[in-house]
Amino acid sequence: MPELTLQDARVKIDALDDQIQRLISARARVAQEVARIKQRQGDTGDHYRPSREAEVLRRAMARNSGADGGPLTDEVIARLMREIMSACLSLESPLTVAYLGPEGTYTQAAALKHFGDSVTVRPLGAVDEIFRDVESGAADYGVVPVENSIGGVVTHTLDALVHTKLRICGEVMLPVHHHLLSRETSLASVGTVYAHPQSFAQTRKWLDARMGKAEREVVSSNGEAARIASEKGGAAIAGLPAARLYGLNILASNIEDDPGNTTRFLIIGKQDPSATGEDVTSLVATAHRNQPGALFTLLKPLADAQIDMTRIESRPVRGSPVPDFYFFIDFGGHASDAKSRAVLDQVRANAAFFKILGSYPKAVI
Numbered sequence: 148m149p150e151l152t153l154q155d156a157r158v159k160i161d162a163l164d165d166q167i168q169r170l171i172s173a174r175a176r177v178a179q180e181v182a183r184i185k186q187r188q189g190d191t192g193d194h195y196r197p198s199r200e201a202e203v204l205r206r207a208m209a210r211n212s213g214a215d216g217g218p219l220t221d222e223v224i225a226r227l228m229r230e231i232m233s234a235c236l237s238l239e240s241p242l243t244v245a246y247l248g249p250e251g252t253y254t255q256a257a258a259l260k261h262f263g264d265s266v267t268v269r270p271l272g273a274v275d276e277i278f279r280d281v282e283s284g285a286a287d288y289g290v291v292p293v294e295n296s297i298g299g300v301v302t303h304t305l306d307a308l309v310h311t312k313l314r315i316c317g318e319v320m321l322p323v324h325h326h327l328l329s330r331e332t333s334l335a336s337v338g339t340v341y342a343h344p345q346s347f348a349q350t351r352k353w354l355d356a357r358m359g360k361a362e363r364e365v366v367s368s369n370g371e372a373a374r375i376a377s378e379k380g381g382a383a384i385a386g387l388p389a390a391r392l393y394g395l396n397i398l399a400s401n402i403e404d405d406p407g408n409t410t411r412f413l414i415i416g417k418q419d420p421s422a423t424g425e426d427v428t429s430l431v432a433t434a435h436r437n438q439p440g441a442l443f444t445l446l447k448p449l450a451d452a453q454i455d456m457t458r459i460e461s462r463p464v465r466g467s468p469v470p471d472f473y474f475f476i477d478f479g480g481h482a483s484d485a486k487s488r489a490v491l492d493q494v495r496a497n498a499a500f501f502k503i504l505g506s507y508p509k510a511v512i
């Protein structure tokens with residue numbers, strides 16, 4: 148590009164902004180048209196389509212890697228597109244999204260990462276409440292944490308999935324950075340640290356080394372920890388949104404023991420997203436008891452079909468007179484594709500209890 152003066156550059160930016168805005172408005176009008184087409188087709192539900200959104204985001208990232216792409220990163224481009232889609236969708240059917248509150252939690256950050264800013268949010272107090280809220284229709288979708296790369300599974304979420312009629316219709320991966328937040332200005336003045344058990348698990352080494360003498364008090368969420376620290380003193384382990392919300396100082400940043408610390412969240416709702424080519428299927432099953440090799444039998448069809456099993460977790464079956472376990476299995480593929488369907492049929496045939504929890508697009512950003 149030839150040298151521009153500052154004034155020339157600003158004139159250029161103004162002209163580009165004019166174009167961008169005209170195009171965004173044109174896009175919003177087409178999105179309204181999509182909603183009208185759906186209504187004419189008798190579609191009475193909400194107009195959110197997780198698979199279509201995943202495709203739009205993947206296309207945006209692919210374009211960014213192409214000849215006209217850059218210099219912004221794929222993730223930044225996808226996030227901008229995310230917000231445009233969110234705003235377009237909210238014109239016709241503003242979504243209501245319930246999540247594990249209070250405000251300032253990582254689950255809130257996950258909800259906004261997945262749905263964008265143009266949604267109505269309902270921060271609720273417990274995982275069960277989120278399931279009930281979506282089942283009753285008070286919220287269109289729910290966002291619940293399911294697993295952290297250091298702390299392990301969120302048992303309430305797995306237990307709720309066994310019995311719910313809701314479907315998993317998406318997943319969100321959120322890199323989690325913990326910070327020590329306080330009204331105080333130095334670590335030495337902190338007598339008590341408040342945090343969610345998962346946050347304690349993820350910062351244990353740092354706390355042992357730097358705050359060995361401080362009391363550790365478990366609370367129900369990171370947002371709650373920040374609220375208590377803002378009212379009673381002490382410090383909270385939480386994310387930056389909580390620091391902003393409660394006006395706390397950041398005494399120490401990125402105190403997680405593993406810099407790759409990531410939490411996976413599930414989107415729960417009432418729809419079954421269509422296949423996108425990059426999907427995950429989640430199921431829960433129990434093996435036949437008292438049979439040697441029962442778990443092996445359950446999993447063998449996946450191995451035989453060379454399906455990529457990305458996760459397996461177990462939870463005890465409550466009230467069972469003998470030890471029995473629910474196995475939660477994730478694999479790459481969509482329940483509607485021939486290979487996955489055949490494997491699911493075989494697993495179902497070998498299982499005492501079997502339920503597909505959902506097939507949904509693999510997280511894009």
Ligand SMILES: C=C(O[C@@H]1C=C(C(=O)O)C=C[C@H]1O)C(=O)O
Nearest residue numbers: 178194195196199200232235236
């Ligand atoms: C309902 C639809 O559109 C909604 C709006 C989208 C957008 O603005 O790009 C994408 C997917 C849906 O959440 C659809 O495309 O079927």
